[in-house]
Amino acid sequence: MYIRVRTEKCTGCGTCVASCPYDAIVMHEDAARITELCQLCRACLGVCPEGAITEVAEESDRKEKGQGRGVWIFAEQRDGKIAGVSYELLGAGRRLAGDLGTELCAVLFGAADGGPEDLIRWGADKVYYCDDEMLCTFNDEPYARLLTNLISVHRPEIVLAGATPIGRSFFPRVAARLHTGLTADCTSLEIDPETKNLLQVRPAFGGNIMATILCPHTRPQMATVRPRVMQKGEYDADRKGEIIRVTAAGISSGTRVIETVKEVSEVALNLHEANIIVAGGRGVGGDKGFKALFELAEALNGSIAASRAAVDEGWIPYRHQVGQTGKTVGPTLYIACGISGAVQHIVGMQSSDIIVAINKNPEAPIFNIATYGIVGDLFEIVPLLTKRIREAKGL
Amino acid sequence: MKIVICVKQVPDTAEVRINPETNTLIRDGVPSIINPFDMHAIEAGLQIREAAGGEVTAITMGPPQAEQVLRESLSMGVDKAVLVSDRLFAGSDTWATAYTLYKAIEHIGADIILCGKQAIDGDTAQVGPEIAEFFDMPHISYIRKIVDVSRERIVVQRLMDDGFDVVESKLPVLLTVVRELNVPRLPSLKGKMAAKKAEIVKISAADLKVDEQDLGLKGSPTQVLNIFAPDPKGNRKMLQGGPEEMVSQLVSELLESKCI
Numbered sequence: 001m002y003i004r005v006r007t008e009k010c011t012g013c014g015t016c017v018a019s020c021p022y023d024a025i026v027m028h029e030d031a032a033r034i035t036e037l038c039q040l041c042r043a044c045l046g047v048c049p050e051g052a053i054t055e056v057a058e059e060s061d062r063k064e065k066g067q068g069r070g071v072w073i074f075a076e077q078r079d080g081k082i083a084g085v086s087y088e089l090l091g092a093g094r095r096l097a098g099d100l101g102t103e104l105c106a107v108l109f110g111a112a113d114g115g116p117e118d119l120i121r122w123g124a125d126k127v128y129y130c131d132d133e134m135l136c137t138f139n140d141e142p143y144a145r146l147l148t149n150l151i152s153v154h155r156p157e158i159v160l161a162g163a164t165p166i167g168r169s170f171f172p173r174v175a176a177r178l179h180t181g182l183t184a185d186c187t188s189l190e191i192d193p194e195t196k197n198l199l200q201v202r203p204a205f206g207g208n209i210m211a212t213i214l215c216p217h218t219r220p221q222m223a224t225v226r227p228r229v230m231q232k233g234e235y236d237a238d239r240k241g242e243i244i245r246v247t248a249a250g251i252s253s254g255t256r257v258i259e260t261v262k263e264v265s266e267v268a269l270n271l272h273e274a275n276i277i278v279a280g281g282r283g284v285g286g287d288k289g290f291k292a293l294f295e296l297a298e299a300l301n302g303s304i305a306a307s308r309a310a311v312d313e314g315w316i317p318y319r320h321q322v323g324q325t326g327k328t329v330g331p332t333l334y335i336a337c338g339i340s341g342a343v344q345h346i347v348g349m350q351s352s353d354i355i356v357a358i359n360k361n362p363e364a365p366i367f368n369i370a371t372y373g374i375v376g377d378l379f380e381i382v383p384l385l386t387k388r389i390r391e392a393k394g395l
Numbered sequence: 396m397k398i399v400i401c402v403k404q405v406p407d408t409a410e411v412r413i414n415p416e417t418n419t420l421i422r423d424g425v426p427s428i429i430n431p432f433d434m435h436a437i438e439a440g441l442q443i444r445e446a447a448g449g450e451v452t453a454i455t456m457g458p459p460q461a462e463q464v465l466r467e468s469l470s471m472g473v474d475k476a477v478l479v480s481d482r483l484f485a486g487s488d489t490w491a492t493a494y495t496l497y498k499a500i501e502h503i504g505a506d507i508i509l510c511g512k513q514a515i516d517g518d519t520a521q522v523g524p525e526i527a528e529f530f531d532m533p534h535i536s537y538i539r540k541i542v543d544v545s546r547e548r549i550v551v552q553r554l555m556d557d558g559f560d561v562v563e564s565k566l567p568v569l570l571t572v573v574r575e576l577n578v579p580r581l582p583s584l585k586g587k588m589a590a591k592k593a594e595i596v597k598i599s600a601a602d603l604k605v606d607e608q609d610l611g612l613k614g615s616p617t618q619v620l621n622i623f624a625p626d627p628k629g630n631r632k633m634l635q636g637g638p639e640e641m642v643s644q645l646v647s648e649l650l651e652s653k654c655i
């Protein structure tokens with residue numbers, strides 16, 4: 001494919017020049033011209049008021065599409081506990097498998113509570129299960145190698161993993177080896193009713209932009225899926241399915257986990273799993289300010305999060321950071337204190353069910369996504385809120 | 396020890412917006428910068444050189460003006476800079492980018508390859524692990540601390556959701572780094588002078604001796620179908636009254652919705 005300007009239609013208005021993120025469009029003799037800087041990102045398609053910018057497909061763009069069958073999800077476990085996102089993948093996978101009229105399979109590496117049976121009760125038809133000791137702790141190479149082997153043999157149509165540190169680290173290796181596409185951190189997955197291709201929606205440019213990605217010519221179509229955006233599958237204690245044991249014999253690893261260190265503060269930390277989160281930003285003013293937030297979190301039995309500004313100031317460690325370069329969370333309640341609501345922060349918490357914003361500036365953009373907004377000084381509001389909640393809970 | 400750092404030129408994404416009516420990027424005067432995570436990769440490479448000796452090469456794949464990020468890397472103190480640039484690379488997704496970088500790094504040779512955790516334009520975090528797979532070498536993602544490094548092995552801390560793992564790897568290895576790892580140094584005056592004059596090695600598609608079908612758009616399994624503005628959200632209810640009133644109102648709303 002390449003981008004072409006139909007010079008007979010171009011009026012030289014320059015709209016397209018401003019739209020190009022790579023400065024690849026210049027005006028030349030009163031007409032737009034695409035230079036060799038063009039990255040084929042397609043941002044200019046559709047901006048031209050005259051419709052003078054078009055894409056031209058080439059014969060060689062086509063690649064052979066292998067046959068695929070089944071939707072697969074990778075069920076991640078850590079310390080023998082299946083990650084929450086795995087159940088969400090089963091929910092999404094069930095829906096996609098239904099649309100394609102095919103089966104849903106889960107892949108589980110390492111022994112886990114509930115085991116493969118649990119994945120069947122949550123929606124899987126089949127589970128490929130390997131309980132080899134070597135896969136109990138996560139190492140990229142053996143995970144990638146074993147999954148690559150399984151995919152090569154069974155040829156699924158779609159393979160999904162959670163967009164967690166584990167999924168985002170080893171899935172790229174699998175896609176690289178299979179020469180297929182991988183779409184990172186998807187927030188929506190649909191089957192195109194006509195082509196049966198997977199339409200994968202994901203944020204890019206720090207959440208300022210959403211993009212729909214296709215993998216039209218190669219199989220499987222692979223994606224990592226952001227935790228807490230898909231609906232969990234339905235649990236059925238009587239569901240029956242097939243468990244297929246696989247062996248990791250002959251698979252080796254160049255890395256070895258020497259030690260796993262948990263960093264949990266007084267207030268339970270696992271932000272991904274938290275139902276209630278109290279978050280602080282630059283407005284909190286310092287580590288002393290965070291004390292008041294910790295007290296509120298404690299009263300609510302919640303966790304503590306922060307904006308990047310607060311982390312950069314050194315008031316709270318990085319692992320509490322929520323947003324584009326931090327964690328993505330989706331609690332039932334997110335209380336944002338002294339956070340302005342920059343898009344890079346919002347992308348990490350906007351799927352929360354209820355968002356409370358406390359900010360002294362009535363114009364702060366955080367109010368645009370808030371369920372409840374309080375304009376006021378957090379140093380006054382937060383302690384008061386803690387007190388009222390304690391009273392309400394009889395603490 | 397041969398250390399290679401992958402650096403990418405990116406638009407400063409904090410300022411890129413989309414026009415919701417036309418679904419196109421508005422990018423008036425947004426500057427291009429070194430991907431912020433890659434700055435930490437450069438710093439890590441320089442520190443490894445200081446501790447264990449060796450040579451540090453910065454490599455980028457991109458259009459000719461991506462040379463800018465190489466000059467910046469040189470001014471921070473890297474020894475060599477390689478620009479991988481060709482019309483045929485245009486439209487590369489992460490697969491084609493990683494494949495091209497892999498072929499180019501093969502020319503240079505590497506004991507340690509350092510990448511940023513992710514690039515802030517695409518936010519994919521895929522190029523690093525993909526390069527490692529092409530090399531068939533181990534990789535470790537989200538490095539927040541390098542504990543020990545020798546010619547045969549390296550021990551690092553890998554950031555995870557619930558803490559960190561201490562991971563050991565044999566060399567050669569690829570690492571992707573997070574911001575916590577270090578504070579990137581500022582270029583020295585001497586470095587800046589040297590960077591201006593330094594020669595930049597240029598690699599084109601022909602130098603790589605690869606099948607054109609594996610490059611650029613043709614080599615990319617994924618395609619961008621369209622781009623659009625994120626959904627505006629907000630059923631905002633601004634609470635009214637004094638602090639006491641607002642807080643009481645909030646608590647009763649929260650109790651009613653049964654979320655506390």
Ligand SMILES: Cc1cc2nc3c(=O)[nH]c(=O)nc-3n(C[C@H](O)[C@H](O)[C@H](O)COP(=O)(O)OP(=O)(O)OC[C@H]3O[C@@H](n4cnc5c(N)ncnc54)[C@H](O)[C@@H]3O)c2cc1C
Pocket residue numbers: 206280281282283284306307308309310321322323324325326327337338339340341342343344345348358359360361364376377378379408409515
């Ligand atoms: C590539 C990139 C990635 C990024 N990634 C992230 C990310 O992952 N997460 C993230 O959070 N940010 C991220 N950012 C930064 C983001 O753009 C913002 O700078 C940041 O979120 C701002 O944090 P803040 O809201 O705490 O600070 P500010 O924007 O300074 O806002 C402070 C707010 O506190 C209010 N305030 C002050 N005092 C009080 C008081 N006493 N009572 C009540 N309110 C008060 C003010 O009115 C203001 O609205 C990223 C930026 C870039 C460029």
Ligand SMILES: Nc1ncnc2c1ncn2[C@@H]1O[C@H](COP(=O)(O)O)[C@@H](O)[C@H]1O
Pocket residue numbers: 400401402403404430432433436454455456457489492496509510511512513514515517518519520521522523
């Ligand atoms: N075109 C490129 N040139 C050099 N390095 C790159 C390029 N694209 C990605 N990288 C490296 O891969 C990392 C992850 O990028 P990404 O997978 O695009 O999020 C970046 O931090 C860089 O270190």
